[in-house]
Amino acid sequence: MRMPKLSARLRILLITYSMTIGLCACGSGSDNLPVDAPVADTYGEPSQSSAVPSSADTNISSADASSPETEAVADAEPLRDATPVCLVPRADGTATASNDVAVIDYSHMSDGYVCANYTGTCPKVKLRITGPDTVVYTYDLHGGGYETFPLSSGDGYYDVTIYENISGTNYATCLYADLDVQIADAFSPFLYPNQYVNFTADSKVVAKGQELAEGASSDLEVITRIYDYITQNITYDYDKASDPPTGYTSDVDAILASGTGICLDYAAVMASMLRSQRIPTRLEVGYAQDAYHAWISVYTADTGWLNGIIEFDGNVWTLVDPTFGANTDDKTLKKFIGDGSNYILQKMY
The missing domain is CATH 2.60.40.10 (Immunoglobulins)
Structure with missing residues (x-):
């Protein structure tokens, strides 16, 4: 399959790694509860089964996602369906x-x-x-x-x-x-929303994700478009990062509207958009050098889970960190990434 063309800027992994400013404490504070265990390894390779559970658990946009009626063009890739699929957690009371x-x-x-x-x-x-x-x-x-x-x-x-x-x-x-x-x-x-990646079918981030995904031919193209939008339209909130509220979680629609946020906000907005586009996305937290930080990793059928490489060449993606892309030039990014040892994964949401 022919991969989508990318700008030169995106060929050096735009989507990797974290802020070095040491300001970001993205939600912690377990008070005097038992101390967290050692760092976890990255989650194992998922099965190849469908990424979307039964229709009873979904809230699907009513918009028709039929293919555009155009002349067949040799070697043209079909467009992917951009209809949002928002899974709905349920507390049925059966267990x-x-x-x-x-x-x-x-x-x-x-x-x-x-x-x-x-x-x-x-x-x-x-x-x-x-x-x-x-x-x-x-x-x-x-x-x-x-x-x-x-x-x-x-x-x-x-x-x-x-x-x-x-x-x-x-x-x-x-x-x-x-x-x-x-x-x-x-x-x-x-794929499901949760306390850290909190969205519904009515969320503004879901509508924006659909808008950005329209006309894309692959999940990789959707990831690129959403990444570009977030890093170009959300600015880093240094005041908020210097003193984040204890137990902080993101209001993704408020972040989208304000256009400012800390690392957890960047990651939660992007994860919400991608999950609603049926792209499995992990919001991950840990340490980037001495800074407590949040980033994301994504899964595509062609690549598996994307974590740990420093270059996107049209075929391979890994650790996706929209904060770094919004605040860091390529030279600094490459120097910081190195062999990936600057990132220590602790938790996944």
Whole structure:
């Protein structure tokens, strides 16, 4: 298949690696909960099954995505369907752990997520998920409805625990569930929305993603267009990066409207657009040298998961970091990337 032509600027991996300014702390703060485990390895190679679960779990745009009626041109590639597909997490209540103030709903753990809701009066509540790779994911649980959390570590045993704050930085167990998870499609955790990549079919980022994807002939072309748009239209917010709120997560539509954000915002907006275009996308956090940082990795059928190379030649992509592309010249980028050791992956959402 003939690959799409790229500008010279994009031939040096525009889509790699992180800010070196050391300002970005993209959402942390587990208070006095158990310390996170060592750095996790990159998630294993996904299956080759369909990236989109059953239609019952999707909200598909009503727009027709029929092929344009044009004369056949020798060697022309067909256009891909740009119709958004927004998977909808559900808390069906068919498999739960619960008490009088909290519910953990794991009815769809085979789709790579759990839902949780807290209805008590404690003002500070945490949810912790520990998977088979022993990496600990700690989230703020806000209450007021179900929130969705990915099972990012693949098949195996998970411990899901809700904690209530009892004083200072001390927490007590409120509710827990031990789960034996077998994920039906390894892409699913990175296609559904969740607390960190939070979008719906009505989100502005989904409409913008469709607009950018119209007329593209491949997933790689969609990735390039979305990357270009974000790095050219969102500027880095140094004030926000210097003092991010504890437990910060992105409001992707607000970031799109304001045109400013920190690394987590860049990554969440791009991940939302790509997931709604049926492109599995991992929002990843870790360290770029001494800076806590967020970036993304993407999957295409032609390339597999794209992480770790420093050059895009029309065939191979890897670690995708829209923040660096927005703020760094090619020379600095290449020097920083080196062999990839400047990036230490800790968690995936």
